[in-house]
Amino acid sequence: MAKGIINEAIANFRFDGVLVDERPYGSGHINDTYLLVFEIAEMGQIKVILQRMNKDIFKEPVELMENILNVTSYLRERIIENGGDPERETLNVIPTVNGKPYFVDSSGEYWRAYKFITDATSYDQVESADDFYQSAVSFGNFQRLLAAYPAETLHETIKGFHDTRARFQVFKKAVEDDVCGRAAYVQEEIRFVLQREDLANFFAELLDKKEIPLRVTHNDTKLNNIMIDNKTGKGICVIDLDTVMPGLAMHDFGDSIRFGASTAAEDEQDLSKVSCDMDLYDIYAKGYIEGCGGKLTEREIDLMPMGAKAMTFECGMRFLTDYLQGDTYFKIHRENHNLDRCRTQFKLVEDMETKWETMQSIIQKYK
CATH class of the missing domain: 3.30.200.20 (Phosphorylase Kinase; domain 1)
Structure with a gap:
């Protein structure tokens, strides 16, 4: 500059x-x-x-x-x-x-x-379970403080950011167009997405039927968007408000789990290292529900595990879409980088599916 x-x-x-x-x-x-x-x-x-x-x-x-x-x-x-x-x-x-x-x-x-x-710090990586818990309380508290704010009056800063249903249609078109001739090499990954069309449509259909409320959501609920007080170790402020817009509480919860409760980096190539850590999931669920202070509906809380699965699936689908379109959106640092990223997310989705009852019972414990 x-x-x-x-x-x-x-x-x-x-x-x-x-x-x-x-x-x-x-x-x-x-x-x-x-x-x-x-x-x-x-x-x-x-x-x-x-x-x-x-x-x-x-x-x-x-x-x-x-x-x-x-x-x-x-x-x-x-x-x-x-x-x-x-x-x-x-x-x-x-x-x-x-x-x-x-x-x-x-x-x-x-x-x-x-x-x-x-006198406060933001951390790029989870250095302790308490940091993760503090971020959960902070994002929950953000939701609590804004519970009465009319979400529909906010602008969409990125159109259709978490419209998984629309992103599924974009994905299908990317497969059909196959502009880089890559679809033949990723048939397994393409099948993975197509088999989960219900998951892609899930939240959009509930919104259509007005079964869940539109909220003011942060939409980038990573640990480094929380300032943690240097003296007390408590989360004090939510930062990076660029993606604050109308959305779903389950998406904010889910994106935190996708990123923070994974046992591996977002682009880990050894998929045996990738799983959703149930202890970290438990810690975050506890903190988020506490932070929300009773402002979420019972249905929203019940749907938190689905938020985690849907956000992880959406992210993997976006990586795969970008790979098929020639790596035009996400910056890549090696060949097949977006493909590695997509495989990591899909492994997380599969892991969540095997741990589904555990994920649901953890939420019920704190409801």
Whole structure:
């Protein structure tokens, strides 16, 4: 990123003090993120986060920032009502000099800024079972605080993000078109998907019949989107709100299990290492249900195992679709990388199917 463009962005936000340090920050792959440090006379230093939003992924950055501003403002009110600290327990958007929540630079790129959350850390990997539990409580608490928020008023920042039914149709077309001539080599994987059309349609059909509620969901419930307090070890704030939009609580729960309770990396080639760890599943289920504080319906809680299976299946299907289409969406770092990723997810789905009764009984234990 050109220094002049960053300086242009910095000059257009309401930052206090003198800039003394600026550096790239974090491990995210989508937005360009910088940590800025400002010196304020007599008061020491303050830190802020500056981000350039990725317009390739998020086509409507103005709508995205409208979502974030509305949700964080609502969270601030709930946190204050509960006697919490709104400076640390939700993201705080810093306005531009013109009072907007975003700045458009001279090259047409969109920028935003947040107050930095001090004395807290986000972890890329589960280093302890308690970290995983804390992330579950935090994401559950996020759901609890936003339970009364009218989800349908939010914009969809990525259209059809977890519409597994629609993604199944895209998959079938990718098989039919076979633009790279790869379908012949992955007949087993294609069969795996086609045999589970009911799973692809499951949640969409329940939504059609209005048997489950639309919620404000995070849609990227990985551990590294939780800030954990350095002193207490407790999860204090949910971050990365770009994919906050209308969705299903089961999807948020399920994506956490898919990523956090797997015994192997997302692209592990030795499938004998891949399984769904029932101890981690148990820990997360306990924390998430506790965090939700009674705001979910009984049906939503009963469907949590299905959320885990459906999200894992959807992710595997997306990897396979991308492989068939020529690896155009997910970045690959070796030949057949998306195929390896898809096989890992499908092994997890199979493992969940063998442990289905256990997964259901764990949920009932905490209901």
